[in-house]
Amino acid sequence: MNRFGITLGDPCGIGPEITLKALRAHPEYLDRCVVFGSAELLCHYGRLLGCGFPIRTVERPFDCGDGCLNVVDPNPVSLEEIPVGRVSPVGGRCAFLAVRAAIDAALKKEISLIVTAPLNKEALHLAGYPYAGHTEIFGEFAHGDSYAMLLWSEKLKVIHVSTHVSLRKACDACRKERETEVIRLADRTLKKAGYEKPRIAVAGLNPHAGENGIFGDEEIVEIAPAVELCRADGVDVVGPLPPDTVFLRALNCEYDVVVAQYHDQGHIPLKLLDFDGGVNITVGLDVLRTSVDHGTAFDIAGKLVAREDSMLKAIEIGEKLHH
Structure with a gap:
């Protein structure tokens, strides 16, 4: 099993954009990748970026089909509910639930690696999740x-x-x-x-x-x-x-x-x-997690100028450590 997951992080930041740009640059990842986060937001950014692959919502990672971007959306929200570029409880809740769903899938051996896009700690706390960041969430719900x-x-x-x-x-x-x-x-x-x-x-x-x-x-x-x-x-x-x-x-x-x-x-x-x-x-931990080493970049969210370099490197290093 070599399927890996990507969590979109805070939907109000650049996570959805850098995820799509990374997959557009390396379409060979599509058949092995499951994204956890807002499917509607991905469709929106997919249209803006001109991504040529279809986006499909699935219930579990093992439902995935080939040739499309498969998305597990644990907290469906409409575009109107997502204040792009701003700290919000909605962003914190979406980010946390995506991470929890990905950890659950990894513990069930449905994915072998989780790559995380950035979340915002203030948004996380506004949503009622008192964690300092990804590291502490993984420490709480994974094992080690x-x-x-x-x-x-x-x-x-x-x-x-x-x-x-x-x-x-x-x-x-x-x-x-x-x-x-x-x-x-x-x-x-x-x-x-x-x-x-x-x-x-x-x-x-x-x-x-x-x-x-x-x-x-x-x-x-x-x-x-x-x-x-x-x-x-x-x-x-x-x-x-x-x-x-x-x-x-x-x-x-x-x-x-x-x-x-x-x-x-x-x-x-x-x-x-x-x-x-x-x-x-x-x-x-028993769940392997790699991540971009930058923040949500609310100041450039939605402007389509974010770079996907760190996301691609996170996938590459994660797969090296897994194998």
Whole structure:
């Protein structure tokens, strides 16, 4: 079974547009792809973009026919109900229910991979779903002892100890047990992608990685012991290293992936280097999920200028990790 799903994300954003553009660029995906989201909105954008393939609503992924775009629509709404370019409860509800339907299909082995278009966290909360984002939704409804967010690009790969929490809480999340989990998740994920012995660098939390305790002791008390534990298990990992140079060293091919201690520490260098080509991966769960590494872009929604590069990369990396 090699059928994969795409969730449209917030229908008020660019998700429907980049999904159709990706499938238009690679029509060979049509026979293996199921889209979860608004069928009426896809038909609307399909007409605007001049897509040559028919769009068909199905109840379950295994009902899919060949030669058309098959859509599971768990929350049918009319075009008039979708305020394109604006934050709304409707957008949050559509996005959440599409993700839930896709996770359900993956758990039933009807699809092998979920590729997600962006959702909006404010819209999600307005709709009554108190999740910080996709990673947390998958963590709630899929299964796994631990999970993490990994950003993947050809230039740089970064996995995070913490993501959507305040910076104050992110500091508290730097614990030996969590550091160990994330290092091992990085090692397993890159091995699945074909790296025989991934070279992993762990960034410090504090400036200069704490400067031997002068600027903080998290490196000494929590991070270094986790690194040593993983090294004893045969993982090729070093650190904690000063965060202001470790990403440059990875860019220069000293390391294959960097363990970042919090959201912006990892996101800023990767988005600076490869904004359009980055892919967001949730690793450690029994449901494989990859995603575009950008937001809903409400400012350009409906203008037909959004680029599908990250969506195509998310499909490509997802299929590589699945096989």
